[in-house]
Amino acid sequence: MATPSLSLDALVAQLTQSHGDALAAVVLYGSAASGEAITGQSDVNVMVLCTALPLSTMRSLGQTMRAWSEAGNPPVLEMTVQEWRTSADIFPMEYADILERHRVLHGTLPLEGITVRPEHLRLQLEQESMGKLLRLRRGVMVAGTDTAKQQELLRASLSTLLVLFRAVMRLHGEQPPRDAAQVIAAASARCGFDAHPFTQVAALKRGGTLSPTETDTVLEGYVAGMSALVAHLDALDGG
Template structure:
């Protein structure tokens, strides 16, 4: 289903109708917030902050949330104000991304004193990388020798891997650049894996084609590189002088 079936404006309008004054903020974050998204392949990540939420409101948003996800977007992240202020320790990757690049669609977002701890970020980054590796392995098994399925696996995994790569750079005290290719090259150099499979997938997502033989080679290299990344993160200790992620850019 085309993304145009439900726009960000539609989402905000329906959230306002259901939550009223309880709706404190609607925030777009991730690649779409900074203009880096690839049309048709990047997600619109949305954070919603409310003063409170109950089951009646949740049910009232059922059709809205189904339409949003059917348009190809990930589920909306809904937090109360108190949850937002105290959850940076359990969602450090998401908070780091939001603090670094976000666009306010409605209301105001409390940012004062929000800090992403590097140890929390390291743990979630390793967990997400390991989880992605396990899903890749399952995907390879399901795809078998079907080149179309292999290609779909590469395309569908790309956006999530970039999120992990940006978190890896933040662990090194580095603010990730907007250019995905430079992010890939930087992480590969630091962690000791081959960047080529990821640059090939980056080109694939942007419209380039891979032959059947190339797909198998790229996918094999993709999985090998993720093996190296997971092993690297398992041994990694954030440098003591690495800055904490607590300097959001103005909305």
């Protein structure tokens, strides 16, 4: 979650050198590709597609990937082209986000025949939302009454929740907007929870402040909202 010391251009150059002719595409996706990224806060997500991924090549990228990760970025996602073409059914949320918000940095991203089916999206979305709720509860227990730890938990969880909220909109046939506040408002209206705690966390992540009392209130609403999201998705099962 930091500005990379290894630039995207340098990353692409090193990926090109290591993978050679096997490199099919390097793709930037998510908020960094759509112009929504918050400097120093948002993830810089990169996907690499290759015709083959020999162990020797992956080993040769060790120093590059360590530098990328140590700068606070999520690990680069490496797949074969064949894996990309056949995995939309098991990673529908990720595929939907990549298809909607991406920028090709090198090569060509194969898109023909790539579709996200609603039933696959609902199943993964419910699973991911329940998992996030369980991790959020665990984080609440670990943070206890420490306001700083509570706020860090809130800030760290928001990006994932926005991915879930965008998936909710797509599941209902809606095109998610770029603005985070609009995404929160749409998802809360669909799932029946209060949007205000989530917009407060979005403001906190942009550099805003919360008092200890406000933090407790926001955290309570945050957990309640996630519970409502899980209940909403469960009710859609078979619908």
